[in-house]
Amino acid sequence: MIEVINLEKSYGHKPALIDVNLTINPGDIYVLVGPNGAGKTTTLKCIYGDLKPDEGKILVFEKKLNKFKKRNIAVLLEERVTFKGLFPYDYAELWKILYPNWNEKKYKELIMEFNLPINKPVHTYSSGMKTLFHIILMFSSQPKVLILDEPTQNIDPVKKDKILKMLKDFTSNGENIVIMSTHHIEEVELIATRFAIINSGKTTFEGNIEKALSEHKIVKQSEMTEEMEIITQLDDGILVKTSEKIGRNPDFREVVLGYLKK
Numbered sequence: 182m183i184e185v186i187n188l189e190k191s192y193g194h195k196p197a198l199i200d201v202n203l204t205i206n207p208g209d210i211y212v213l214v215g216p217n218g219a220g221k222t223t224t225l226k227c228i229y230g231d232l233k234p235d236e237g238k239i240l241v242f243e244k245k246l247n248k249f250k251k252r253n254i255a256v257l258l259e260e261r262v263t264f265k266g267l268f269p270y271d272y273a274e275l276w277k278i279l280y281p282n283w284n285e286k287k288y289k290e291l292i293m294e295f296n297l298p299i300n301k302p303v304h305t306y307s308s309g310m311k312t313l314f315h316i317i318l319m320f321s322s323q324p325k326v327l328i329l330d331e332p333t334q335n336i337d338p339v340k341k342d343k344i345l346k347m348l349k350d351f352t353s354n355g356e357n358i359v360i361m362s363t364h365h366i367e368e369v370e371l372i373a374t375r376f377a378i379i380n381s382g383k384t385t386f387e388g389n390i391e392k393a394l395s396e397h398k399i400v401k402q403s404e405m406t407e408e409m410e411i412i413t414q415l416d417d418g419i420l421v422k423t424s425e426k427i428g429r430n431p432d433f434r435e436v437v438l439g440y441l442k443k
């Protein structure tokens with residue numbers, strides 16, 4: 182289980198995270214959604230220990246993150262860092278040292294499956310190929326937790342489908358955890374077991390798709406009551422949080438868009 186509790190982080194004097202709270206259970210594919218600059222990457226960096234939170238707690242399997250735990254976490258960085266002149270083989274040698282569970286057979290199979298050229302230095306790959314290559318390194322490392330910053334960015338639809346299936350398989354043992362960010366609402370619907378919406382450094386929604394659908398309604402101005410929490414005005418009504426049987430049920434896209442516009 183990974184818990185993020187009242188996380189706060191500033192860059193200099195500028196707050197990036199004001200109050201982020203996430204509860205990630207074993208077996209979860211946990212997706213972070215939010216507008217540009219909302220704080221998704223900063224949250225992920227705090228979880229894997231690249232940034233030190235100013236306030237709040239991050240508990241990974243009930244303990245504070247330390248080096249040992251880091252071996253069980255593989256990360257897809259926003260930057261897709263590559264080293265000039267290194268070939269896929271060289272990365273395998275390095276990753277073997279970092280990850281004791283490294284699976285060479287899996288690595289070779291995935292490189293073939295995703296058609297990546299082994300005779301080209303990785304820094305000359307296209308941006309999508311670099312992302313795929315890093316994802317292959319992550320799966321071959323056989324960690325317990327995968328943290329991915331926008332893993333499907335610049336990936337073609339066929340390979341994207343494969344990656345989403347691989348993420349589902351990874352958590353199917355009910356123990357492994359995936360935490361990822363995305364701008365694609367349909368991906369949340371396809372694979373998320375839980376998700377959070379982050380707006381301006383705060384979690385404004387956390388839960389699963391069922392909760393998102395059951396807690397909200399789209400109502401007309403005339404149907405509004407004082408008990409309702411207004412999320413935002415949408416094209417054909419107001420998205421509100423309510424338990425009242427009123428208005429109409431929103432679809433998932435409307436709920437997420439409503440929070441993103443909030």
Ligand SMILES: Nc1ncnc2c1ncn2[C@@H]1O[C@H](COP(=O)(O)OP(=O)(O)OP(=O)(O)O)[C@@H](O)[C@H]1O
Pocket residue numbers: 192196197215216217218219220221222223224
């Ligand atoms: N290294 C940095 N130095 C200063 N400010 C930063 C730095 N990294 C991020 N920020 C700021 O922190 C805030 C949150 O940025 P972050 O990258 O976490 O957002 P995000 O939700 O991942 O955005 P996007 O969807 O555009 O990738 C933004 O205002 C951003 O400008």
